[in-house]
Amino acid sequence: MDKKELLKNIQDLASQKEITKEEIISAFENGARLDNGRGDVAPQKGISHILYYIGGAVVFLGISVLIWQHWTALNGSTKILSTLGAGIAAYITAVFLSRDERLEFVGRAFYFISALAMPLGLHVTFYVAGFDTGSLGIQSIVSGILLTTFLLSYFVERKTVFALFNIIFGVWLFFAFTGFLVGSRPGFGWEFSAYRVLCIGASLSLIGYYFTETSHRSLTGALYGFGVFCFLGAALALGDWKPHQNAFWELVFPGLIFGVMFLSVYLKSKSFLTFGSLYLIAYIFKITGEYFADSLGWPLVLVLTGLGLIAIGYLHFNLKRKYLS
Amino acid sequence: MGSKKNISLLIGIAIPILMIVLIALSIYLPSFFAPAPQFNFLYVTEDNYGQNFQFGVENGVLVKREVKYPEHYIPKESRLFIHDVIKNTDREITFEDARKLKLDSRLKSPDGYEVVYGSTDYGFFPFFYGGHDYNAMYLKGHNTSKKLDLQASTDGRYYYRNRRFLGWIR
Numbered sequence: 001m002d003k004k005e006l007l008k009n010i011q012d013l014a015s016q017k018e019i020t021k022e023e024i025i026s027a028f029e030n031g032a033r034l035d036n037g038r039g040d041v042a043p044q045k046g047i048s049h050i051l052y053y054i055g056g057a058v059v060f061l062g063i064s065v066l067i068w069q070h071w072t073a074l075n076g077s078t079k080i081l082s083t084l085g086a087g088i089a090a091y092i093t094a095v096f097l098s099r100d101e102r103l104e105f106v107g108r109a110f111y112f113i114s115a116l117a118m119p120l121g122l123h124v125t126f127y128v129a130g131f132d133t134g135s136l137g138i139q140s141i142v143s144g145i146l147l148t149t150f151l152l153s154y155f156v157e158r159k160t161v162f163a164l165f166n167i168i169f170g171v172w173l174f175f176a177f178t179g180f181l182v183g184s185r186p187g188f189g190w191e192f193s194a195y196r197v198l199c200i201g202a203s204l205s206l207i208g209y210y211f212t213e214t215s216h217r218s219l220t221g222a223l224y225g226f227g228v229f230c231f232l233g234a235a236l237a238l239g240d241w242k243p244h245q246n247a248f249w250e251l252v253f254p255g256l257i258f259g260v261m262f263l264s265v266y267l268k269s270k271s272f273l274t275f276g277s278l279y280l281i282a283y284i285f286k287i288t289g290e291y292f293a294d295s296l297g298w299p300l301v302l303v304l305t306g307l308g309l310i311a312i313g314y315l316h317f318n319l320k321r322k323y324l325s
Numbered sequence: 326m327g328s329k330k331n332i333s334l335l336i337g338i339a340i341p342i343l344m345i346v347l348i349a350l351s352i353y354l355p356s357f358f359a360p361a362p363q364f365n366f367l368y369v370t371e372d373n374y375g376q377n378f379q380f381g382v383e384n385g386v387l388v389k390r391e392v393k394y395p396e397h398y399i400p401k402e403s404r405l406f407i408h409d410v411i412k413n414t415d416r417e418i419t420f421e422d423a424r425k426l427k428l429d430s431r432l433k434s435p436d437g438y439e440v441v442y443g444s445t446d447y448g449f450f451p452f453f454y455g456g457h458d459y460n461a462m463y464l465k466g467h468n469t470s471k472k473l474d475l476q477a478s479t480d481g482r483y484y485y486r487n488r489r490f491l492g493w494i495r
Contacts, residue, residue: 174344178345181349184445184461186470196344199344204337205337
């Protein structure tokens with residue numbers, strides 16, 4: 001959101017009496033005070049933030065490699081200590097670092113380390129305790145513990161890193177738990193997986209939309225991207241292929257595509273437009289290959305598909321230029 | 326924040342929760358209304374090399390056939406089991422005792438149940454995942470399915486899915 005948009009939003013909210021002058025002044029003063037407090041060591045956006053997270057990932061990688069290299073030499077408690085212990089230690093460190101405004105971004109990197117190390121630590125703990133960590137029951141328990149931990153953390157401090165990992169652990173719990181409920185039951189084939197992905201796609205997009213006006217708006221782009229990728233991917237897969245095609249999904253899919261493209265303008269989302277265009281291309285390839293390759297002949301089908309791609313490219317370019325630039 | 330956005334969060338969280346509830350209901354609800362299975366069944370764990378089945382049912386009686394294996398090939402021994410569908414337990418039985426049983430080799434039992442392997446769902450491109458037990462067998466019927474605790478078919482056998490249903494015990 002740029003300055004013009006922000007001022008216009010303030011105007012709108014003021015006209016609707018949803019915000020007061022005092023609230024605006026208070027927010028301004030808080031921001032100014034925060035900036036002064038940070039002084040010379042104020043965290044620089046961009047590369048330094050990325051480096052914090054890359055550093056966190058490298059630390060996690062180091063822990064993983066250490067465990068992998070010395071797996072046979074380490075005893076059970078040492079394995080747990082160096083994985084789960086490291087995760088908990090990183091979390092506690094992050095809590096203390098976050099208390100100091102100057103070190104808040106370093107604290108986030110430590111939360112990141114804990115979010116990566118804790119799943120590994122829980123897996124190692126369950127493995128040492130003699131459980132099958134590959135089973136969906138254990139996966140549900142591990143993801144449930146992690147989700148609870150990070151959800152409680154989020155309620156205490158509404159940090160974006162918690163929101164991100166709540167979503168990741170929530171998605172993991174959803175797939176693991178539904179898989180655990182169903183097991184290998186007959187009647188739950190790949191379509192069941194497709195419906196699960198469809199649900200998650202819709203869910204991620206909706207959460208991304210909610211985040212647009214919160215402090216977690218940095219997650220919106222990624223959530224829209226993953227959400228629409230999963231949603232349209234599952235819908236396309238549910239159409240299946242001749243002779244097992246599902247007429248409902250094959251007929252509904254173009255409607256979904258154009259719905260997503262329309263939403264891309266409304267939401268100003270490049271992810272929606274890009275994935276909408278890509279899935280439209282995939283759909284044209286699928287339908288022509290499925291129904292017209294035999295009747296029209298492959299060369300003619302290729303010509304028509306090529307023309308379709310040019311049309312999609314033109315549509316994509318114009319929508320992007322007109323509404324999203 | 327607009328209430329429209331709050332609704333989007335609520336729906337976003339509600340969709341997966343609702344799906345979990347629906348899945349649980351679709352699995353567990355029909356089992357309350359389904360009649361209890363009445364017929365135990367006989368099955369065999371066997372070396373299914375080349376689909377050469379040693380045991381079969383002819384005229385409602387278990388028969389043993391001569392199976393020709395390749396030279397130098399040592400087949401694993403076949404074992405016969407009676408499965409109690411109420412207790413979900415197995416009892417091993419000899420061929421001599423098993424041939425005294427009156428068997429119905431139709432896939433569906435007279436009370437509408439059948440013994441089937443579970444689904445082999447790997448997911449779909451690019452959403453693949455594991456965690457399924459491909460040797461699991463289920464008693465399926467009346468919109469329900471119940472996992473059967475059968476003799477493991479992978480212990481010392483050459484191929485997976487080498488349990489075979491032979492017949493319902495009348």
